Amino acid sequence: MNSADAKPLAITITTGEPAGVGPELTAAALRQARERWPSAHFTVLGDRDLLTARAGSEWPAAADIEHHALAAPAEAGKLNAANGRYVLGLLDAAIDGAVSGRFDAIVTAPLQKSTINDAGVPFTGHTEYLAERTNTPRVVMMLAGSGERPLRVALATTHLPLKDVSAALTIDGLVETLTIIDHDLRAHFGLCAPRILVTGLNPHAGENGYLGREEIDVITPALERARALGIDAPGPYPADTLFQPRYLKDADCVLAMFHDQGLPVLKYATFGEGINVTLGLPIIRTSVDHGTALDLAGTGRADPGSMIAAIDAAVTMARHKRHKRHERAA
Structure with a gap:
């Protein structure tokens, strides 16, 4: 096996709106990491205290937390515009890491557009923001x-x-x-x-x-x-x-x-x-297909199925991209 093929795929996950279900869904999905995605290494972006508190039990050992501090305390189900720029900062860090080659793919948990707009940043959605930040027409x-x-x-x-x-x-x-x-x-x-x-x-x-x-x-x-x-x-x-x-x-x-x-x-x-x-991006990005589910945040009842599927897709896409790159180099 080529040594590059043996290198674990580097997947980063942005945990999104801190008042929403993103933090707990990330933890729930990553409890399956060792068995489901043994070829990947996970870096989760977010506030360490928030993520460990919302994990429901111990934080999954298969995933590292890259700490990004909240701007203000976050309560499940209650939006706070003071954390709008925190959410955007997680996305910026993931994009920068993917563009530089540090990460092979980004998986994004849901964010609340209104919170970012209320923080004074015009924002229409992940898709448009990713295009702008990567200069993709x-x-x-x-x-x-x-x-x-x-x-x-x-x-x-x-x-x-x-x-x-x-x-x-x-x-x-x-x-x-x-x-x-x-x-x-x-x-x-x-x-x-x-x-x-x-x-x-x-x-x-x-x-x-x-x-x-x-x-x-x-x-x-x-x-x-x-x-x-x-x-x-x-x-x-x-x-x-x-x-x-x-x-x-x-x-x-x-x-x-x-x-x-x-x-x-x-x-x-x-x-x-x-x-x-x-x-169409120069990087790989997948996401859940639902919103922040504020009514479920912190209850332990949110279903991680979409997050698991998003991680599945990110790992698969990153693997295909790596193989294509090696084919071109051969």
């Missing part, structure tokens, strides 16, 4: 389930008001998005020939222009250009009928046009075990 949000052939749904637009979605869709933008999805499914998921099904924007995919022309003027030309580049991207399909087993059985990913077109279906099918992956 376009990233793609993809949520995924688990299993041998998981349901994966990527988004052409992310956190936009519905009234702004149509104007945000362009031929060039959709081609770039499909190129990113195709590349990352090959590079990080080990898929040799990804098949990406693409939805329309309008009901019934526009009904040949009677219910909107975005399919005719933007989406179809983008798909034709993508296919000319060798990307297997059929569509546009009506979103209300696409999410059926007979269509999805041969698909590796669905590209939906906006947030609430694709994600309700994905979350209904996978909630509790789904993950969020940011495609």
Whole structure:
């Protein structure tokens, strides 16, 4: 075995909003680390006292804590804007470590956007912030389930008001998005020939222009250009009928046009075990598919299934990336 292959994968986890479930979910998931991820070493970013207090029992021996001090005491279930910059600092430390090569992948626990905004920092979400901090012009949000052939749904637009979605869709933008999805499914998921099904924007995919022309003027030309580049991207399909087993059985990913077109279906099918992956970055980032669950924080009742799945994905993606790098060097 190559010595580089034998080196443990370095995975870092940001524990997110201190009033939420992130700290306890991280501890619960990492109790499985030695058996489930023996090829990985974990560094957890957060306040040491908070993490050990919220672990429910002893902190998992398989994971190191890199201490970042809270700005103010944190109480489960009660937000405090004084800790908004603390949360952002955890994310900055993880990004810097991944960009420098110290970490092979980042897993993020949920944060509370309002707390960061209330701390005086404009913030729309993990996805947009990661793109800005890594100088990445376009990233793609993809949520995924688990299993041998998981349901994966990527988004052409992310956190936009519905009234702004149509104007945000362009031929060039959709081609770039499909190129990113195709590349990352090959590079990080080990898929040799990804098949990406693409939805329309309008009901019934526009009904040949009677219910909107975005399919005719933007989406179809983008798909034709993508296919000319060798990307297997059929569509546009009506979103209300696409999410059926007979269509999805041969698909590796669905590209939906906006947030609430694709994600309700994905979350209904996978909630509790789904993950969020940011495609197109120079680093690997996965996340849970749920929020801070303030009502469950500190109760011991929060389910770590999504955190376990996010760590699974981060380890798998990091392993694929390492193998690809060694293949290119050989």
